[in-house]
Amino acid sequence: MKNADENLNDGTITSGENVSYWIDTAPNTSFEKPIRNIETEVLIIGGGIAGLTTAYNLVKAGKKVVLVEDGFIGSGESGRTTAHLTSALDDRYYFLQDTFGKDGAKLAAESHTAAISQIEKNIKDLNIDCSFKRVNGYLFLHPSDDEKNLQKEFKATQNAGLNTGILNRTPGIADGDTTPCLAFYNQAQFHILQYLDGLARAVQSLGGVIYTEARAEKISQEGALVNNYIFSAETVVVATNSPVNDLFTMHTKQAAYRTYVIAGKIPKGKLPYSLWWDTGDAASKWTAQPYHYVRVESFDDTHDLLISGGEDHKTGQSDEEGISESERYEKLEQWTRSYFPVLDEITYKWSGQVMEPVDSLGFMGRNPGDENIYIITGDSGNGMTHATIGAAIISDAILGIKNKYEDLYSPSRITVKTAYDFTKEAANMASQYLDWISSSDLKSTADLKPGEGGIISSGLKKVAVYRDYDKTLKAFSAVCPHLGCIVQWNSDEKSFDCPCHGSRFATDGTVMNGPADKNLKPITVK
Template sequence: MENQDKLNDGSISSGENVSFWIDSAPITEFEKPNGDVHTEVLIIGGGIAGLTTAYNLLKKGKKVVLAEDGFIGSGETGRTTAHLTSALDDRYYFLEDTFGEEGTKLAAESHTAAIAAIEKNVNDLNIDCSFKRVNGYLFLHPSDNEKNLQKEFEATQNAGLNTGLLKSTPSIYNGDQTSCLAFYNQAQFHILRYLDGLAAAVVSLGGRIYTQSRAEEITKDGALVNNYKYTADHIVVATNSPINDLVTMHTKQAAYRTYVIAGKIPKGKLPYALWWDTGDADSKWVSQPYHYVRVENFDENYDLLISGGEDHKTGQADQENIAEAERYEKLEEWTRTFFPMLEDIAYRWSGQVMEPVDSLGFMGKNPGDDNIYIITGDSGNGMTHATIGAAIITDAIMGIKNKWEDLYSPSRITLKTTLDFAKEAVNMASQYLDWISSSDLKNTADVRAGEGGIITKGLKKIAVYRDYDDSLKAFSAVCPHLGCIVHWNNDEKSFDCPCHGSRFASDGTVTNGPAQTNLKPVDVK
């Protein structure tokens, strides 16, 4: 029951469903805060971004304290599919048009270097995390055009990547009739076992890690962590979505939910590899959702096929009239079409992806601040983006100019993304109409055990959840970030904000920023 309670409050995982990574690795926890702290660098967030930054800085001789509001990897890092790749969510020909040839070369170089940096950490620290070098294969979505594959091949060659245009796609059904772009020498690993090794290295180098430690009121001086004063010369906010910024960064990116299934396949049926389709060009979403697949070791007789996709903007599944649970069904149907050897589904979970309007992450100094740094905008490439961000911020704190710093600057402006920016801005603004729209529930009697929803009482919007013991919990449905009305996510048992992606567990506890505080409890009859 203790672990179930932790699941409900979001401290083990930011949702009801448990990923394979969380299920197959021990929970890594450290002591809770017990007094005020001063250090050189305060890092907020215990995922891959925060731990890699901590490890890098400790090797440079800095004193580091890391605070994680759950356990190690309990945020979005533990809900990834752990592809390590220089094949990015958006096409390189788009990057070339946006950032120019030199900028695109830097993007390719940085992601390639990030994979190498992870591999070096695995070897240096002797981390048992199933790290493997593998090939990746990008094939066309039915809505895409064959000429775009050739166009992408040319752009990747211009960027200096090791790619090849193939007439068939290895190992997928009817692959001999499906051309693809091969990305050679990519990688994969078990993310939580990697984090466990990094956390041990941080502690061995003298770093201090605190778990179940919520940071609030972040300023240039530090933060309140479980109501203790944590002061520092430099503050790194590595929380997927920044919790220190009310507006600026949230106009540059949008939160999407992505879905994952995992099922057993007989050992040796598929090679260890990565597969992606090019994305739905007809999607209503700016991000053009795509599918992504890999294989992971499971036991002596079976591997695990891990497949993801069916994305939508957070809190807006109803915009396509496809419920969250139905998205797993659509994902399974797609997966079995290309990988018919898939047996019963053993795991399903969803994660949150921050999609920047110009495709590249935001890593470096927070706009307007001299000593506060952020790592966000992972765009589905969180493992490499986070590792790049850790390198950039480490150099910045050490007073070194990083060659990727300007490309990933959170203050950058890319004029060629104006149309996408406008679409996301209009979508965001339209969510405030929920204040005047009807609710999904008439009264509390409509709320069944294990479910929730939104009720209107006069001018108030109330979020309600009925626990499995039939007790009713009620909160203001107003997101404490910027006042949007949250939506009930019946799959992950959470209240999700459709404006900026804040998420709250069924007990009202905030599990995803940018909101810093919980939903406010209210009394209902």
């Protein structure tokens, strides 16, 4: 097992410097690169859980499917999750009930419960060894929250038809005997990349075609350009976490957040295999109130692995709270040890990107304004189940079947009751354009040490600079090619992140996360 500082990536296997536990302990699933033009019925862009589940559903139904992934299988945000499988959503059911009505909240609960069962069925049908377990989940109060909200959430989950119960203690946590919680029974967990490897092999065995290191550009209703080859399709599914085919519409309905994860060994059997969450910081400045989430994963004969996440902030905006990326890991470790003191040395750390819709539910279905392009986005901290729901909705739509959840998750929906949050997020995005006139974080490239980057002003221009470990200086326009925000340096994952809509770029300027579909423009440095 590696030390946390040794789990580093050169940018070729995942969207960041740090390597997650899943990536470190699973096969690097890859397929051939494109070598010619392709014609197919369905082109799926994205090789994470959303894209692969959609592909699996469609090839089982006899559709001709081609899937392209610009990295390797699961190398995007799917490989950077904590792989909770839960119907306990990161926004409360009483909020969903108020926003979508009792029937809408009940459909949401039913769909996420069904998604867990569908994943379990896929695992059994395909005989995938991915450490799947049915476990209980426990929601306990953040210090900023009120105990009456726990009772309020219990009532809302009961109205939604979930199997929940109020307990006067929280199993597994320090001082748990005096900490009440809301128990969500019969939830689940698994090893996400082992699951995706099994899905990918199944897609291929059923006649589907998968290409890796295959970057899609110029996505349209006719298909896409993939590694400069023409991929023509009757239907296109964009399953890239944040849609890369949409310039503006969907990015006004959701915001990108960075979330942080640590993992360390604990004695085998010391904690039950369970899921834990706190209710979130009600005093947070962020619209999506950050919360903590914890689980236990089997590691070896003598140890389990405790995996803990949280300390979220808007992508590219860690400076808004004056807390650096490295300090967020420290805060997360401090919080985790206060509730789980059995935690040993931290052996993994990584961060991921979460798309937070303003009304809490994902956007899965036909892309607004397009007849034959579908999207899966807005995971809202429940990416495993949201992606599985989205794959079912889109597969049914392509097969001409009306899915009972499609209206609830429609990308075209408008929820008037979340207008305040919408306005708050829009104002935050707009304020980021002030970076054009603000001072830069670097005065001179001479200040840069190997492995460091930053933003520097050159006349009226903003320049993103990075000094490689061989001391070579790289420079790019700091203007995000999506909608013109100024990117910010992420010293933890060693990337340039856009604070407006969450696009992220590697140290060589290559786009790693949408919505941008172009690289940062290189600049010649004298």
